[in-house]
Amino acid sequence: MVSKQISLLLVYEPATSKGRPMPLARVGDPQLILAVAQHAIDDAISKASILSEADEVLGEIEGAEVDRLRTILATLIPELRSQNVRRSATVTAVM
Numbered sequence: 196m197v198s199k200q201i202s203l204l205l206v207y208e209p210a211t212s213k214g215r216p217m218p219l220a221r222v223g224d225p226q227l228i229l230a231v232a233q234h235a236i237d238d239a240i241s242k243a244s245i246l247s248e249a250d251e252v253l254g255e256i257e258g259a260e261v262d263r264l265r266t267i268l269a270t271l272i273p274e275l276r277s278q279n280v281r282r283s284a285t286v287t288a289v290m
Contacts, residue, residue, distance in 0.1 A: 197225035197272055232268045232275055239264050
């Protein structure tokens with residue numbers, strides 16, 4: 196079960212640098228939190244893959260960031276642990 200200490204924050208970020216971000220809503224739905232966390236990991240994997248094609252060293256650095264993000268999120272959201280075990284083989288194949 197996703198911890199009640201985890202929530203999503205919907206923030207409005209003005210296009211100009213003069214405006215400050217403004218929180219609009221906080222969402223605590225566990226399924227949505229899980230989906231957003233997995234999406235964040237998937238985006239990081241995609242970025243690492245793209246960087247790997249352009250520069251192997253940058254790709255390795257970004258791959259380490261993927262691992263860090265996955266570790267932090269899996270610590271906070273235990274449901275990610277089983278999902279990421281399956282996905283880690285895909286990441287290794289991509290990089």
